[in-house]
Amino acid sequence: MTDLCGLLEDRMPDVAAGRAAWTAEERAHLAGCAECGAAWEVVRRAAALGRGVEARYDAGRVAARVGAALRAPAPTRRRGAWIALAAAAAVAVVLFRGDLPRPGAAPGVADVRLLPELDSLTTEELALLSDELQAPLGETGIVETPGLEELDTTQLERVIRSLEG
Amino acid sequence: MAAPSLPTASDPELVAAWQRGDERAATELVRRHAPALARFLYSGGSATEDLDDLVQETFLRAFRRLATWRGETAFHSWLFAIAANLRKDLWRRRRGPVVLPLEGHDAPGLATPDREFEADETEERLRQALATLPRLQREVFLRRVQLGEDYAAIAAALGTTPGAARVHYHHAVQRLKERVR
Numbered sequence A: 001m002t003d004l005c006g007l008l009e010d011r012m013p014d015v016a017a018g019r020a021a022w023t024a025e026e027r028a029h030l031a032g033c034a035e036c037g038a039a040w041e042v043v044r045r046a047a048a049l050g051r052g053v054e055a056r057y058d059a060g061r062v063a064a065r066v067g068a069a070l071r072a073p074a075p076t077r078r079r080g081a082w083i084a085l086a087a088a089a090a091v092a093v094v095l096f097r098g099d100l101p102r103p104g105a106a107p108g109v110a111d112v113r114l115l116p117e118l119d120s121l122t123t124e125e126l127a128l129l130s131d132e133l134q135a136p137l138g139e140t141g142i143v144e145t146p147g148l149e150e151l152d153t154t155q156l157e158r159v160i161r162s163l164e165g
Numbered sequence B: 001m002a003a004p005s006l007p008t009a010s011d012p013e014l015v016a017a018w019q020r021g022d023e024r025a026a027t028e029l030v031r032r033h034a035p036a037l038a039r040f041l042y043s044g045g046s047a048t049e050d051l052d053d054l055v056q057e058t059f060l061r062a063f064r065r066l067a068t069w070r071g072e073t074a075f076h077s078w079l080f081a082i083a084a085n086l087r088k089d090l091w092r093r094r095r096g097p098v099v100l101p102l103e104g105h106d107a108p109g110l111a112t113p114d115r116e117f118e119a120d121e122t123e124e125r126l127r128q129a130l131a132t133l134p135r136l137q138r139e140v141f142l143r144r145v146q147l148g149e150d151y152a153a154i155a156a157a158l159g160t161t162p163g164a165a166r167v168h169y170h171h172a173v174q175r176l177k178e179r180v181r
Helices: A003-016 A024-032 A034-048 A051-056 A059-071 A079-097 A116-120 A123-134 A153-164 B011-019 B023-043 B048-064 B075-093 B121-131 B135-147 B151-158 B162-180
Strands: none
Touching: A003 A024, A003 A034, A003 B135, A003 B162, A024 A034, A034 B121, A034 B135, A034 B162, A051 B023, A059 B023, A059 B048, B011 B023, B011 B075, B023 B048, B023 B075, B023 B121, B023 B135, B048 B075, B075 B135, B075 B151, B121 B135, B121 B162, B135 B151, B135 B162, B151 B162
């Protein structure tokens, strides 16, 4: 690959879009360099890819759907759902940590376990989770919370991930 | 000074209007950018069946998080980044890209049956090849080739450096050459 090959490759999108044109020297190189010719073919085709989709896309219909969704009340994150998530996280901690001493662990050394699924929670959600975990499980009302069938897909996936570790 | 009419207003003006409560501004932003967004998703290998949902979810997410758009990148560029993230999540849930052949499928959001824009075999091979590129290579390549963004703009949108964006573009071209031949 020569310097000219690299230069041409960089310029291909602009030429394909009509924002630039090949010089005579570049055109001659393209005609004689198989690699550049193949690259130009890929870029030229990619530049035209999906134009029919764009031209025929019914933006008005999607705009109506977006408008309706925006006017609908924003979904509120129910406290019960997060309590259920807290319960799942607590179960995961208990399941994977156990209370057995770890071989080689010095007595009194804290056994810190990080749950990657908590990374996706907001500060507010983490605070709620923390509050619930600090209370004795019997006082959190977990048993009275709505069932898992009331969680949305994202929340259910988080619960599943927490149980899978 | 009178506010510009919606069709001639700039994206930042429409965003500001939406934040003041003008629903028509949101509609105008969708009308303005949804077709290109659908093309970007389609070109990158999204199934036609998924286009409507991905486009809609992109705008919903954008409107709900407008406060996080600081204007360092163009509004449409920010939208494309959101769309790419949503597609990444969708493919992760499905354990990979699903590029369906066009024949026999209606394309939601398209005003005419997909038979009228049926792609030739090369176009399908190119879509398949793009779908299987590493994510950054695909996003950089499509932004460079279809949106005409320069490496600095691409780097700003994708959180990388212009030099790295150029390398991603080069690798994408090399891989596509091999897979489309």
